[in-house]
Amino acid sequence: MTRSDLLGALGAIVGSAAVVTDAHSLEPHLVDWRREYHGSALAMVCPASTAEVSAVLAACTQAGVCVTPQGGNTGLCAGAIPRDGVLLNLRRMNRIVQVDAEGHAMTVEAGAVLADIQRAARDHGRLFPLSLGAEGSCQIGGNIATNAGGMNVLRYGNTRELVLGLKVVLPDGEVWDGLRSLRKDNRGYDLKQLFIGSEGTLGVITEAVLRLFPQTPQSAVAVVAVPSCAAALELLARLQRRSGNGVSAYELIDRACVDAVARHDAQYRSLLEQATPWYVLLELAGAGPDGALQDLLEQQLGEALEQELVVDAVIAQSLSDAGRLWAMRHLIPEAVRGFASVLRSDIALPAARVADFVEQAQGAVGRMRPTGTVLCFGHLGDGNLHFNVVDADEDRSWVHPLSQALYDLVAEHGGSFSAEHGVGQAKVAELAQYKSAVEMALMRRLKAALDPDNRMNPGKVLAAG
Numbered sequence: 001m002t003r004s005d006l007l008g009a010l011g012a013i014v015g016s017a018a019v020v021t022d023a024h025s026l027e028p029h030l031v032d033w034r035r036e037y038h039g040s041a042l043a044m045v046c047p048a049s050t051a052e053v054s055a056v057l058a059a060c061t062q063a064g065v066c067v068t069p070q071g072g073n074t075g076l077c078a079g080a081i082p083r084d085g086v087l088l089n090l091r092r093m094n095r096i097v098q099v100d101a102e103g104h105a106m107t108v109e110a111g112a113v114l115a116d117i118q119r120a121a122r123d124h125g126r127l128f129p130l131s132l133g134a135e136g137s138c139q140i141g142g143n144i145a146t147n148a149g150g151m152n153v154l155r156y157g158n159t160r161e162l163v164l165g166l167k168v169v170l171p172d173g174e175v176w177d178g179l180r181s182l183r184k185d186n187r188g189y190d191l192k193q194l195f196i197g198s199e200g201t202l203g204v205i206t207e208a209v210l211r212l213f214p215q216t217p218q219s220a221v222a223v224v225a226v227p228s229c230a231a232a233l234e235l236l237a238r239l240q241r242r243s244g245n246g247v248s249a250y251e252l253i254d255r256a257c258v259d260a261v262a263r264h265d266a267q268y269r270s271l272l273e274q275a276t277p278w279y280v281l282l283e284l285a286g287a288g289p290d291g292a293l294q295d296l297l298e299q300q301l302g303e304a305l306e307q308e309l310v311v312d313a314v315i316a317q318s319l320s321d322a323g324r325l326w327a328m329r330h331l332i333p334e335a336v337r338g339f340a341s342v343l344r345s346d347i348a349l350p351a352a353r354v355a356d357f358v359e360q361a362q363g364a365v366g367r368m369r370p371t372g373t374v375l376c377f378g379h380l381g382d383g384n385l386h387f388n389v390v391d392a393d394e395d396r397s398w399v400h401p402l403s404q405a406l407y408d409l410v411a412e413h414g415g416s417f418s419a420e421h422g423v424g425q426a427k428v429a430e431l432a433q434y435k436s437a438v439e440m441a442l443m444r445r446l447k448a449a450l451d452p453d454n455r456m457n458p459g460k461v462l463a464a465g
């Protein structure tokens, strides 16, 4: 099949307006959010239904052309950037199909934007707890394909814990309909788990049944200054105990991040009077009487201040105050973008190892890149840190050796070099280095079983060939 035969066949499936080939329209889809990875594609195809996705994949199989699924293109490992072949963009499949408030379940198409899903749940008196900085543009298919984490993992788990059922188109076009809302189903292997976190390398997710939760109408939000990482962890354990597991988010932010955000947005300059190396943005959420959580938080933070576990605290007095504090947290990735050379990481550690790791990692930065500044933030409640190092110098030769040293340290502490962003094309070498030979062999066998011709998002997660 020639290129123009394939484009004709794809146009006949999705409509010619949904086959994009002009360079100007393609450009934003061929570069990742950080503008570090550039790709190319024969065309971007935008199907409107599972049947169309299936027909597109069958046509690509026949033509021997590879396919890269793309959601909102907010992924941070460039998994959605194609190297060639067809870019399959899910944006037209954005329907909220059904909300079953009584059954605490919701069926959505894969291209539905996360913020729209949260809103639809709210409109039905329910909560869909997945929340992340990119929620205004990332899609649920992308969230599922990356097993996204975000702000509420501490209480509700990763995306994996929020998915009840999936519909998936396999690489040859066959459709697996696993759209179920069952809480219990032990009929053999749980196939949906294979596709969650597979980053578009095993099939295309086209629909999902999501878990909903009761709303938590009461919340209390604060930013606290703490003297150390260890103090932040001790405060978390205490708040968890005393609030009956009511801590829904617990975000660690270092001083340099607060300064970077303040440079970006002046309103955060005088956030807290006491300058300390570490801050925590935390939220308690629940359904108790009005003001009860706020009272509990004030009392707990007062006690922690007396015991010098906390150095300073600002408790949000209104919803808009709380929104302002959260906006500060969401600004951090943006604020980290403006440096000449950057080492980024997304690591997970056992909670008990976080404080030791941070101290040793700071030591490694001091030895290997003394001019570098550490910008560390993350979802401390989940042991997930973004331990970044930035430098004003454009020379990037220090980045790789230092990141290897940090990943070695992560491995020594029993951690992971990829907590929530996945592997994509950015961390293929690290996967091969830090996963065991048995794990790599199993992953390759699974890939070969589902995609024997390696046409689904080749070169992502596993090295091509």
Ligand SMILES: Cc1cc2nc3c(=O)[nH]c(=O)nc-3n(C[C@H](O)[C@H](O)[C@H](O)COP(=O)(O)OP(=O)(O)OC[C@H]3O[C@@H](n4cnc5c(N)ncnc54)[C@H](O)[C@@H]3O)c2cc1C
Pocket (backbone or CB within 6 Å): 033, 068, 069, 070, 071, 072, 073, 074, 075, 076, 078, 079, 080, 090, 110, 131, 132, 133, 134, 137, 138, 139, 140, 141, 142, 143, 144, 145, 146, 147, 148, 149, 150, 151, 199, 200, 201, 203, 204, 205, 206, 333, 334, 420, 421, 424, 457, 460
């Ligand atoms: C400002 C900012 C903040 C962020 N914060 C967080 C955070 O707190 N936690 C977190 O986990 N991530 C975070 N991210 C990363 C990103 O938002 C998530 O990885 C998100 O889940 C990606 O969704 P997407 O729709 O943009 O997917 P894309 O970037 O389009 O794709 C990501 C991967 O999924 C695959 N894919 C997409 N759709 C499908 C589908 N329907 N079927 C099969 N495969 C598919 C792609 O091929 C690719 O490999 C953040 C990103 C930004 C820019």
